[in-house]
Amino acid sequence: MALKSFVEVKLDSHFSIHNLPYGIFKHGGVDTTTPRPGVAIGDYVLDLSAIQSAGLFDGPLLCNSDCFHQSNLNKFLELGRPAWKEARATLQKLLSSDEPALQNNASLKQMALLPMDEVEMLLPIAIGDYTDFFSSKHHAKNCGLIFRGPENPVNPNWFHLPIAYHGRASSIVISGTDIIRPRGQGHPSGNSPPYFGPSRKLDFELEMAAVVGPGNELGKPIDVNEAADHIFGVVLMNDWSARDIQAWEYVPLGPFLGKSFGTTISPWIVTLDALEPFACDAPTQIPPPLPYLSEKISKNYDISLEVRIKPAGEENSFTVTSSNFNHLYWTLTQQLAHHTINGCNLRPGDLLGTGTISGPEAESYGCLLELTWNGTKELSVGKTSRKFLEDGDEVIISGICKGNGYNVGFGTCSGKILPSLP
Numbered sequence: 001m002a003l004k005s006f007v008e009v010k011l012d013s014h015f016s017i018h019n020l021p022y023g024i025f026k027h028g029g030v031d032t033t034t035p036r037p038g039v040a041i042g043d044y045v046l047d048l049s050a051i052q053s054a055g056l057f058d059g060p061l062l063c064n065s066d067c068f069h070q071s072n073l074n075k076f077l078e079l080g081r082p083a084w085k086e087a088r089a090t091l092q093k094l095l096s097s098d099e100p101a102l103q104n105n106a107s108l109k110q111m112a113l114l115p116m117d118e119v120e121m122l123l124p125i126a127i128g129d130y131t132d133f134f135s136s137k138h139h140a141k142n143c144g145l146i147f148r149g150p151e152n153p154v155n156p157n158w159f160h161l162p163i164a165y166h167g168r169a170s171s172i173v174i175s176g177t178d179i180i181r182p183r184g185q186g187h188p189s190g191n192s193p194p195y196f197g198p199s200r201k202l203d204f205e206l207e208m209a210a211v212v213g214p215g216n217e218l219g220k221p222i223d224v225n226e227a228a229d230h231i232f233g234v235v236l237m238n239d240w241s242a243r244d245i246q247a248w249e250y251v252p253l254g255p256f257l258g259k260s261f262g263t264t265i266s267p268w269i270v271t272l273d274a275l276e277p278f279a280c281d282a283p284t285q286i287p288p289p290l291p292y293l294s295e296k297i298s299k300n301y302d303i304s305l306e307v308r309i310k311p312a313g314e315e316n317s318f319t320v321t322s323s324n325f326n327h328l329y330w331t332l333t334q335q336l337a338h339h340t341i342n343g344c345n346l347r348p349g350d351l352l353g354t355g356t357i358s359g360p361e362a363e364s365y366g367c368l369l370e371l372t373w374n375g376t377k378e379l380s381v382g383k384t385s386r387k388f389l390e391d392g393d394e395v396i397i398s399g400i401c402k403g404n405g406y407n408v409g410f411g412t413c414s415g416k417i418l419p420s421l422p
């Protein structure tokens with residue numbers, strides 16, 4: 001029989017009983033405002049601390065745990081896939097229409113099932129380290145053409161390893177947080193000296209990011225075929241980028257201040273278990289990767305992605321690109337295995353950005369750098385147009401997997417640009 005919840009889930013809701021993504025919320029109502037874990041179901045958030053207090057996580061791995069009496073999900077992430085599967089099975093059963101334990105317990109239901117519009121979402125994890133990969137071939141090629149010219153747009157190393165740089169964890173913010181336009185040194189043009197001031201080429205990057213579960217000990221790499229057990233789930237991510245600052249500073253050590261002024265993630269972590277029905281083959285890799293990167297099953301996920309811009313004073317937002325997670329060349333598991341192959345240790349809550357997810361067509365490019373070809377053409381945004389982001393622009397990323405009669409969605413990841421400091 002099809003799984004159905006007693007909680008109403010509208011047909012277009014991102015949060016069906018097949019999804020149950022995890023986040024951290026604060027309830028502004030009469031009860032305590034302590035941050036705590038919840039899962040999204042329809043237009044509600046189920047308070048997992050209340051479910052744990054009621055003794056309803058009664059499986060062997062979670063019955064004595066306090067992993068949901070925490071203000072972030074790190075302790076739950078550390079427990080690993082068997083505990084995640086147990087939690088998912090418990091929650092799907094509790095929320096299903098033929099299970100009375102929660103459905104018929106009016107006081108628990110009132111305490112634990114909170115309208116989503118009454119809660120404030122917070123960062124779901126304490127992020128110790130953040131790494132950003134560069135795994136879309138289309139994005140790598142376009143950036144190469146724009147920054148380095150047509151000779152060799154994609155460096156030969158790109159086809160042999162998932163390229164990445166170490167990002168900045170301290171400036172990762174939750175969806176809805178404003179982003180102040182950064183100031184910095186901009187790329188000089190011709191013989192003029194570099195300028196200092198507000199970035200003139202502020203951009204978004206359409207990305208997703210993997211959330212690390214159990215980590216690895218320093219010196220002990222994770223096998224690529226076991227890497228999926230170290231990934232709890234995935235969020236939407238906007239790696240805001242100041243292209244003028246980046247272009248001037250990035251040689252030879254890579255991105256620094258051009259990207260560390262803010263990175264936005266969506267509040268709900270969609271688990272790999274929920275994404276499994278949407279798994280698809282990753283692209284064939286030529287040349288074949290070295291053995292430590294060769295996986296028995298090479299998987300992507302069919303996740304439709306969209307970016308909209310809402311200019312200041314506009315009622316509506318306008319779609320500027322539509323892409324799909326399945327355009328990634330290097331898989332999440334290859335990224336994770338490569339990250340640890342030198343012995344580097346990952347820890348629960350670490351965040352691995354996929355890199356900008358551009359598709360092959362011009363309408364599927366994942367950032368304005370590509371969509372406007374570094375500002376050489378205008379992109380129409382409703383009645384107006386853009387080369388790069390303007391003050392007051394709100395950028396809204398969304399992602400969804402469409403199943404048969406249900407969705408597994410990510411909600412949105414948004415942020416608005418505020419003017420720079422004087």
Ligand SMILES: O=C(O)/C=C/C(=O)CC(=O)CC(=O)O
Nearest residue numbers: 133134135143144147355356
């Ligand atoms: O090719 C370059 O010089 C720069 C590329 C980026 O800025 C992209 C980056 O942050 C990694 C990615 O998002 O794919």
Ligand SMILES: [Ca+2]
Nearest residue numbers: 205239355356
């Ligand atoms: Ca990026």
Ligand SMILES: [Mg+2]
Nearest residue numbers: 239259262263
């Ligand atoms: Mg960033």
